[in-house]
Amino acid sequence: MNARAEIDKEGRVSFSITELAEEFGVTSRTIRFYEDKGLVNPAREGTTRIYSRKDRGRLKIILRGRRLGFSLQDIKKMLDMYSPESGSTGQLTFTLNKCEEQLEKLITQRADINEAISELEDGISQLKEHLASGDLAADGCRKTIA
Amino acid sequence: MNARAEIDKEGRVSFSITELAEEFGVTSRTIRFYEDKGLVNPAREGTTRIYSRKDRGRLKIILRGRRLGFSLQDIKKMLDMYSPESGSTGQLTFTLNKCEEQLEKLITQRADINEAISELEDGISQLKEHLASGDLAADGCRKTIA
DNA sequence: ATTATACTTTACGTTTACGTAAACGTCAAC
């Protein structure tokens, strides 16, 4: 396998902190903060942080977790789960339990979201009816909604 | 329609703050805090708060919003949307836009959650396999993982 | 040599969402 076969656009092997910050739409401060909390651990070249593809993947997971409303602490646990270098059977079992727990939380959240979505959809169509029917006189009249 | 026909168990008409707190698993401090932020507005009997069924419904929405990771500010906006007493066409249109915006956010979140769920499910089954197969050796057992 | 650019650490500031104590009112029970 040629090691340098994929070092152009998407096959990058290492990234700077600002590259990742821009790619993911966060500040470099945020990324350093995550390191402070033990969520990523990039290599160093002197003092400068060098992020591997794996680090980049972790960042992706972190930010998705954040979008889902998890705390950084939870996310740290989940990340530790995804890479079970802690080999003992006890650790694995613990990890498994945490995963299942997390899964249940997510399923609950999905249900919540589905409820909220249908309620919102109902609300929206009601609003549209309202606007369609009673829209005869008004100054700030703004109709086309699509 | 007999007005008192439903005043027993589930047909309650008013609630105290601790009743609601216990029902929803929060502290009364939390509920008062929500009032401070304008999310609920219970009646008063003297100084004591009296919560109607409608208030109770609002609380339910608030807490679901919280589970979904929304800020109280966002939740307040959403609540204001659900009750469009603001009659002008401009207000309604604004409300409609906000609703649709919110709907998109929720749909994105649902997609995120679905991703996270399947990844977690994969992770769980892998962990289970690992536990089932490699469970022969003892405590300090550390296997190199892919 | 200096300017520019990107990176670093240290550290105090800020917002959100409550917790927690202090100090008091009210009503029924003992």
Place this chain on the structure above:
DNA sequence: GTTGACGTTTACGTAAACGTAAAGTATAAT
């Protein structure tokens, strides 16, 4: 008449997740 359960307001405290200077380092370009 005081104990206890439940309610109230006021107000300081706190943890999480960064923002935001402040001040220095490193490298490349001018």
